[in-house]
Amino acid sequence: MGLCLVLNHMRSKMTVFRLGQAFGLIPSNTSHYLFLGQRCLVRVLADLPDAEVRWPTPRQMKRYSKMVARRYPLLQGVWGAADGLLLPTFEPVCVVAAAEPHSGPPCLAAHTPEVCVQADVEEQRALYTGWKSGTYISNLFAFAPDGTIVYSVTNYPGSQHDSALAADSGFYDTLAKMPPGRAIATDTAFRRSGDMIGKIVRGSKNLEARQGSVRFETQVVSFRQSAEWGMRGFQAMNPRLLNLMPADAVERALLLDIAVGMYQLRARHVGRVQISSVYGTIRKVKENGLIRYRAEKEFEW
Numbered sequence: 001m002g003l004c005l006v007l008n009h010m011r012s013k014m015t016v017f018r019l020g021q022a023f024g025l026i027p028s029n030t031s032h033y034l035f036l037g038q039r040c041l042v043r044v045l046a047d048l049p050d051a052e053v054r055w056p057t058p059r060q061m062k063r064y065s066k067m068v069a070r071r072y073p074l075l076q077g078v079w080g081a082a083d084g085l086l087l088p089t090f091e092p093v094c095v096v097a098a099a100e101p102h103s104g105p106p107c108l109a110a111h112t113p114e115v116c117v118q119a120d121v122e123e124q125r126a127l128y129t130g131w132k133s134g135t136y137i138s139n140l141f142a143f144a145p146d147g148t149i150v151y152s153v154t155n156y157p158g159s160q161h162d163s164a165l166a167a168d169s170g171f172y173d174t175l176a177k178m179p180p181g182r183a184i185a186t187d188t189a190f191r192r193s194g195d196m197i198g199k200i201v202r203g204s205k206n207l208e209a210r211q212g213s214v215r216f217e218t219q220v221v222s223f224r225q226s227a228e229w230g231m232r233g234f235q236a237m238n239p240r241l242l243n244l245m246p247a248d249a250v251e252r253a254l255l256l257d258i259a260v261g262m263y264q265l266r267a268r269h270v271g272r273v274q275i276s277s278v279y280g281t282i283r284k285v286k287e288n289g290l291i292r293y294r295a296e297k298e299f300e301w
Contacts, residue, residue: 002037045261081227082142084162126157143230147273
């Protein structure tokens with residue numbers, strides 16, 4: 001029942017109270033089972049190779065680039081797409097002794113003589129993004145043409161720009177180590193100068209000189225849309241992420257690890273993801289006794 005409870009929690013936006021009603025549990029027991037079930041599921045997913053996020057080998061990059069080139073012949077060597085994702089979160093709070101003087105904002109609720117709840121100003125400043133006018137966490141995902149996630153960085157402060165997140169997480173360093181002739185498509189938030197020349201392709205900004213023909217840029221922008229499809233599928237499979245994420249960083253990490261692992265299992269074993277349906281026909285194969293789905297199809301541009 002614990003696994004069923006956790007999966008229903010991830011696949012819905014219900015409150016703990018409503019979820020407990022569906023399982024015939026009181027809220028305290030529901031929270032207890034969720035607490036244990038999430039931690040057990042994370043450990044199980046960590047031991048499953050098919051739930052793992054793996055950077056592709058040079059041979060896999062070559063196969064992915066062929067899948068992309070069938071639909072976009074000008075994108076030779078481009079094998080994946082990446083983009084950032086902002087997820088809303090509750091405003092962080094901290095609990096201090098009411099007797100202790102504090103210079104921060106006023107208490108969020110009427111406090112008792114022993115306890116005072118107030119906003120965690122430093123963490124709130126890190127999570128706040130002016131673009132969305134709220135507290136968010138930044139995430140970075142890279143998707144392959146078969147729909148799987150090949151690079152994942154989650155639970156970073158929402159105030160970080162996508163390019164800063166890529167630098168801090170080591171994404172740029174990973175791209176720099178790719179074989180010559182291989183590249184990944186992104187939006188204009190990521191840099192393509194320095195060691196990223198030839199490793200990142202993206203549409204030109206208004207003040208930049210156009211990179212190649214208009215047709216090339218059209219194909220780059222069109223292929224980069226696959227990252228949006230991947231993130232939409234990632235959130236659609238885990239509606240819990242559409243709610244406000246927990247203020248506690250550990251609880252957020254648990255939810256995100258479960259969401260990524262379950263998405264990988266779905267992409268590799270169910271195969272019903274939009275990216276793979278666009279870049280190839282779903283083909284059922286059996287490998288090592290497990291059912292997998294591959295995408296292979298010829299396209300015309």
